[in-house]
Amino acid sequence: MKNCMLAGVGGQGTVLASKIIAQAAMKEGLSAHTAETIGMAQRGGCVVSHVRIGEDAFSPLIPKGTADVVIGFEPAEAVRCLPYLKEGGAMVVSTKAVQPVTASLSGCSYDAQGMLAFLKERVNRLILVDGEEVCRQCGSAKVLNVALLGAAAKAGVLPMTLKQIEDTIREKLPERFLSMNLKALAAGAEAVTGGKMQ
Amino acid sequence: MAKQLVMGNEAIGLGALRAGVGFVCGYPGTPSTEILETVAKHNPGDVYVEWSVNEKAAMEAAAGAAYAGARAMVTMKQVGLNVASDPLMSLAYIGVKGGMVIVVADDPGPISSQTEQDTRHFARFSKLPVFDPVSPEEAFEMIGDAFDYSEKYQTPVLLRPTTRVCHGCASIEMDQSRKKITPEGFLKDSKWVIFPRLTYQNHKKVEARQPVLGEDFSSYRFNEVTGGGKKGIAAGGVSAAYAKEALAQMGECPKFFKVATPHPFPERLALSFLEGLDEVLVLEELDPVIERELVYLCGKHHLPVKIMGKLTGHTQNAGENSTESANAAIRSFLGLLQEESKQAPLPSLPVRPPVLCAGCPHRASFYAVKAAMKGKKAVFSGDIGCYTLGNASPLDMVDTCLCMGAGVTVAQGLHRIEPDAVNFAFIGDSTFFHTGIPGVINAVYNETDIVLIVLDNATTAMTGHQPHPGTGKTMMGEISQKVDIAGVLGAIGVGHVAKADPLDLKAAVAAVKEAAAVKGVSAVIFESPCIAVTKPGPTYAVDAEKCTGCKRCIRELGCPAMVLENNKVKIEPSMCYGCSVCAQVCPFGAIGGEAK
Ligand code: SF4
Ligand code: SF4
Numbered sequence: 001m002k003n004c005m006l007a008g009v010g011g012q013g014t015v016l017a018s019k020i021i022a023q024a025a026m027k028e029g030l031s032a033h034t035a036e037t038i039g040m041a042q043r044g045g046c047v048v049s050h051v052r053i054g055e056d057a058f059s060p061l062i063p064k065g066t067a068d069v070v071i072g073f074e075p076a077e078a079v080r081c082l083p084y085l086k087e088g089g090a091m092v093v094s095t096k097a098v099q100p101v102t103a104s105l106s107g108c109s110y111d112a113q114g115m116l117a118f119l120k121e122r123v124n125r126l127i128l129v130d131g132e133e134v135c136r137q138c139g140s141a142k143v144l145n146v147a148l149l150g151a152a153a154k155a156g157v158l159p160m161t162l163k164q165i166e167d168t169i170r171e172k173l174p175e176r177f178l179s180m181n182l183k184a185l186a187a188g189a190e191a192v193t194g195g196k197m198q
Numbered sequence: 199m200a201k202q203l204v205m206g207n208e209a210i211g212l213g214a215l216r217a218g219v220g221f222v223c224g225y226p227g228t229p230s231t232e233i234l235e236t237v238a239k240h241n242p243g244d245v246y247v248e249w250s251v252n253e254k255a256a257m258e259a260a261a262g263a264a265y266a267g268a269r270a271m272v273t274m275k276q277v278g279l280n281v282a283s284d285p286l287m288s289l290a291y292i293g294v295k296g297g298m299v300i301v302v303a304d305d306p307g308p309i310s311s312q313t314e315q316d317t318r319h320f321a322r323f324s325k326l327p328v329f330d331p332v333s334p335e336e337a338f339e340m341i342g343d344a345f346d347y348s349e350k351y352q353t354p355v356l357l358r359p360t361t362r363v364c365h366g367c368a369s370i371e372m373d374q375s376r377k378k379i380t381p382e383g384f385l386k387d388s389k390w391v392i393f394p395r396l397t398y399q400n401h402k403k404v405e406a407r408q409p410v411l412g413e414d415f416s417s418y419r420f421n422e423v424t425g426g427g428k429k430g431i432a433a434g435g436v437s438a439a440y441a442k443e444a445l446a447q448m449g450e451c452p453k454f455f456k457v458a459t460p461h462p463f464p465e466r467l468a469l470s471f472l473e474g475l476d477e478v479l480v481l482e483e484l485d486p487v488i489e490r491e492l493v494y495l496c497g498k499h500h501l502p503v504k505i506m507g508k509l510t511g512h513t514q515n516a517g518e519n520s521t522e523s524a525n526a527a528i529r530s531f532l533g534l535l536q537e538e539s540k541q542a543p544l545p546s547l548p549v550r551p552p553v554l555c556a557g558c559p560h561r562a563s564f565y566a567v568k569a570a571m572k573g574k575k576a577v578f579s580g581d582i583g584c585y586t587l588g589n590a591s592p593l594d595m596v597d598t599c600l601c602m603g604a605g606v607t608v609a610q611g612l613h614r615i616e617p618d619a620v621n622f623a624f625i626g627d628s629t630f631f632h633t634g635i636p637g638v639i640n641a642v643y644n645e646t647d648i649v650l651i652v653l654d655n656a657t658t659a660m661t662g663h664q665p666h667p668g669t670g671k672t673m674m675g676e677i678s679q680k681v682d683i684a685g686v687l688g689a690i691g692v693g694h695v696a697k698a699d700p701l702d703l704k705a706a707v708a709a710v711k712e713a714a715a716v717k718g719v720s721a722v723i724f725e726s727p728c729i730a731v732t733k734p735g736p737t738y739a740v741d742a743e744k745c746t747g748c749k750r751c752i753r754e755l756g757c758p759a760m761v762l763e764n765n766k767v768k769i770e771p772s773m774c775y776g777c778s779v780c781a782q783v784c785p786f787g788a789i790g791g792e793a794k
Contacts, residue, residue: 009550019367022203026369032203034367039228039310040660043587044758045552058443060333060366060436063521065540076547083541100550104752104762105592110548118545141772 001054002159003062007081008073009098010042013145017071018049020149024160024168025053035060044101046077053159069157071148073131074098075115082122090157091123092148094131127155127192134187143184150188162189201369206334206359209370210301211236213341214271215245217297218377221263223248223256225632226661227275228310229364230303234273235664238673242376247673249664252602252632253278257285257300264294264354265390267381269345273301276315277601281633283320288392289354290324291400296381297345298354300326305361306483306518312582312601314516316484317358321461325404327411328356328461329420330435334368336420340458342377343418351407360483362436362518408462416466420458423471425451429532430471433481434460434488437519441481444525450532463491472496472503479531480507483519506531554587556759557734557775559700559726560653564588564595565755565779566698566706566724567622567651570714576620577612581605581634583626584659584728592756596624603633610637610646617647620714624651628658628666630683635690641719642691649713650692650721652683655728663730687721694720701726703782735776736791740767744788751780751789 004021006014015036022032030053037047050062064083072078072093085091097112119126134147146169153162162185169181204212210233214222222237222245224230238247246263250256253274260272274282279302286300302320305311321328329344331337337359348355389396415421430453433441438456445451455471457464472478472495480489489507496503506512513519513527529536554561564585567578580586580596581604589596598608609623625634630652641648658664665671667681687695694716698709706724713720747765751757757780759773769780769789781789 010552011555019203022367022369026201026203031201031369032367033369034203035362036205036365036367037309038365040552040587041309043552043555043584045550056446058439058446059521060362060439061520063443063447063525079544080547082544083539087540099761100548101553101756101758102551102591103548104760105756107749107762109762114545122542135772141770 001052001056003067004051004053004158005062005067005070005081005084006049006051006073007070007077008047009077010044010047012073012098013142014047014049014073017145017149018051020165020168020172021051021158021160022053023172024164027164027168028160031055033057033060046080048081069152071152073144073148075112075119076110079115079118082119085123088124090125090127090155091119092127092129092152092155092157093119094129094144094148096132125157127151127157129188129191134184134191137187138180138184140180143180146181147184147188147191150185151192154189154192201371203367204334204370204372205232205365205367206337206363207232207365208236209334209338209368210341210357210359212240212372213338214299215240215242216373216376217342217345218269218379219245219271219345220268220379220381221246221260221270222273223250223259224273225250225253225256225278226658226664227278227303228661229305229361230273230275230301231661231664232364233301234673249666249673251667253282254285257282257289260298261285261289261294261354264296264298266384267296269297269379271299271301275311276302276304276317277311277313278302279317279320281602286320286324290326290404291397292390292392293352293400294348294354295352296379297348299341299344299348299357300354301357301359303359303361303364304484307361309361314484316487317356318460318487319485321356321358325408326354326356327351327459328358330358330458330460331363332436332438332456332458334363334366335370337363338370340420351411353407360435412462412465415459415462415464418459418464420456421464421467422456423454423467425453427452428474428476429453430455430475430478431481431528432457432471432478432488432492434458435483437481437483437524440519440521440524441528443521444528447521447525448529448534450528452532457488460487460491465495468492468495469499472501475503477504477506477531479512479527480505481513481519481524481527482507551590552587553590553756553758554584555729555775556757556773557729557777558584559655559724559728559777560585560588561593561755561757562700562703562706562726562777562779563651563653563724564593566700566703567710568593568595569703570707570710571620574620575618576622577609579605579609579612579621579623581625581629583629585624585626585653588624590756592753602629603637606634606637606648606650607640609648610641610644613646613648620649621647622649622651624653627652627654627656627668627683631667631681635686638687638692638719639690645718647717648719650719652721652723654683654723654725657728657731659728659730663728683723692719692721695723696721697723697725699726700724701777701779703779729775735778737769737771737774737776738778738781738789738791739769739771741788741790742766744786746786746788748785750785751783754783755780
């Protein structure tokens with residue numbers, strides 16, 4: 001049983017990323033379960049996807065303290081899901097903060113560096129990805145999800161290889177989005193090998 | 199056959215197709231929406247699929263199809279069943295010929311709903327059988343069973359999945375076979391006409407059927423009793439999955455009763471579970487339905503078994519369950535030590551209330567009404583849809599929200615008690631058709647002054663952009679005649695009906711001022727499509743030289759594309775939809791964009 005959790009803000013594309021992980025696992029003949037946040041929270045609220053790979057999952061939700069990997073689409077959401085990470089589990093986190101609208105209203109943004117420092121102290125396998133830079137390279141902020149998959153797969157913290165993720169993307173994504181997403185996958189992987197790994 | 203990753207709702211839709219469903223209708227509502235959409239997407243061509251105008255219409259249309267011998271499915275969320283409860287209660291007496299399954303999705307939490315009501319009560323209330331799947335896999339099988347039971351007993355049947363089953367995905371082996379059903383057609387018979395005498399006779403039949411169904415369900419394949427010992431756990435729906443996961447974590451296997459048909463209760467099976475037990479812990483979401491059934495059975499059969507759950511304070515009585523909550527409840531039930539949390543406390547985290555999308559036309563509509571009413575006494579009644587999010591600051595433009603269509607009528611009651619306030623009622627296009635129109639007629643008829651603001655974004659946005667009577671599209675794809683909102687309002691006697699583009703703030707504010715000055719019912723229809731059904735315009739940007747940092751744009755609009763950086767406003771280009779409203783609000787002309 002492998003548990004992967006994806007945490008972000010509504011609109012960041014966690015649902016697609018979790019589908020890709022689940023489908024890549026199924027291509028290997030494994031069974032997969034996912035649970036998504038759909039509804040009001042998709043308008044800028046906190047969203048979490050749970051992916052459970054293997055036969056022995058009863059619950060659709062990952063119990064606390066049992067996630068093998070948490071992929072944080074932004075620092076505060078990664079911290080929010082830390083209680084789900086198992087001891088010795090890995091975290092892949094995009095360093096770019098998504099400030100809630102309430103923050104710009106009140107003029108007090110949350111401290112992203114503080115969140116990252118908190119994670120550094122508590123997570124032994126923490127892989128930070130400069131999500132902003134990767135998206136800039138790809139020319140779209142919409143590909144952060146696939147870029148983070150690239151980083152996670154390259155770092156070896158997903159229960160599948162980068163190649164398997166790539167094959168799944170080729171198979172499942174519509175033709176017109178393919179080249180941009182493959183570029184993002186490569187850029188995400190590159191961000192890990194490129195020495196941005198901490 | 200290859201396994202596919204399917205969502206619970208897709209599994210229900212595909213399972214219905216496999217069971218030979220011929221007629222599917224419903225009204226969108228989280229977490230039920232994707233069921234009907236799945237049938238439409240995989241329609242082999244001979245299934246009639248429609249989004250109905252509301253749940254009552256859907257329930258009645260489905261009943262008609264089932265009278266004529268087709269297998270019919272109607273889908274809705276839990277609060278939708280309140281709207282459809284009138285036909286439901288009568289239909290329980292009349293029954294059906296073809297199988298009819300009413301799929302009602304409950305939302306423990308609630309995650310995206312206005313109530314935490316429990317549809318299993320509706321099953322008891324209407325005396326209809328209800329199926330409660332534990333997982334997408336089981337839901338796929340159960341929908342077929344539900345049709346079979348419906349035909350066997352000639353009664354509509356409820357299938358009640360909950361959010362975690364609806365929106366969970368599983369890898370399921372799909373067989374593409376399809377049951378062939380050829381409807382016999384409608385045979386005229388007095389049994390289709392409800393009359394007091396018929397009701398009395400059928401009431402007796404329905405009561406006589408209850409224990410027969412309970413007996414039948416005692417051997418139903420998804421109800422099961424396993425394990426042994428003096429302590430037992432009973433669970434239904436997704437809570438059974440949480441309980442099993444928690445038991446696996448702690449390596450315990452007490453006697454276990456998985457309840458897949460909470461009504462009529464499978465009494466014989468339940469007695470075999472209760473036999474020899476001292477204590478039972480019940481795990482279920484929403485209301486203590488299984489718990490009460492077990493308490494009742496213990497009383498009826500003089501069993502010395504202590505039943506624990508919500509009624510005794512042993513489990514939470516609101517919100518959704520989880521493996522963690524099941525784990526804690528089972529540990530104290532079995533007398534095991536609680537797991538200690540090794541987690542250090544987290545730093546304080548930002549709250550993220552959901553907000554209207556960047557570029558959402560509703561933001562401009564709310565802003566225009568607010569600007570037009572500045573300094574005046576006004577109350578803003580809201581309704582159900584994305585525009586409920588207009589309550590968030592800085593707009594703060596939803597003073598009341600109750601249920602579908604209630605904004606129009608609540609405004610009237612408010613106005614009769616406080617006539618010196620201008621009473622606005624905001625309603626979306628889909629909600630207007632759903633239950634809004636009678637409320638407007640009520641105001642016209644009783645001559646109550648309200649200003650109706652129709653937020654027409656040409657779609658049912660919150661549930662994922664379904665067509666409705668005003669869009670000219672149906673679920674069968676063909677273009678039907680559009681129902682014109684202004685035409686409807688004119689026809690029911692609203693004297694002043696104006697249309698305005700909310701993204702043109704000046705004109706929008708003027709339209710609101712004019713409507714507010716009218717005696718009687720007046721209406722402004724703000725027409726501007728949801729950003730999800732239209733192409734983005736060129737993005738806007740802030741000229742850092744001209745921006746004085748007054749933050750007026752942020753303070754008044756709260757568009758999520760605008761962020762504050764070093765006391766200057768910045769527009770995040772990846773999020774901006776180019777609606778131009780911020781540029782119209784900035785007093786220094788600092789925000790510009792390419793001309794649209
Ligand atoms: S134009 Fe202004 S208000 Fe409209 S989406 Fe862009 S930043 Fe937001
Ligand atoms: S989905 Fe459409 S209607 Fe809903 S908040 Fe976004 S833009 Fe507005």
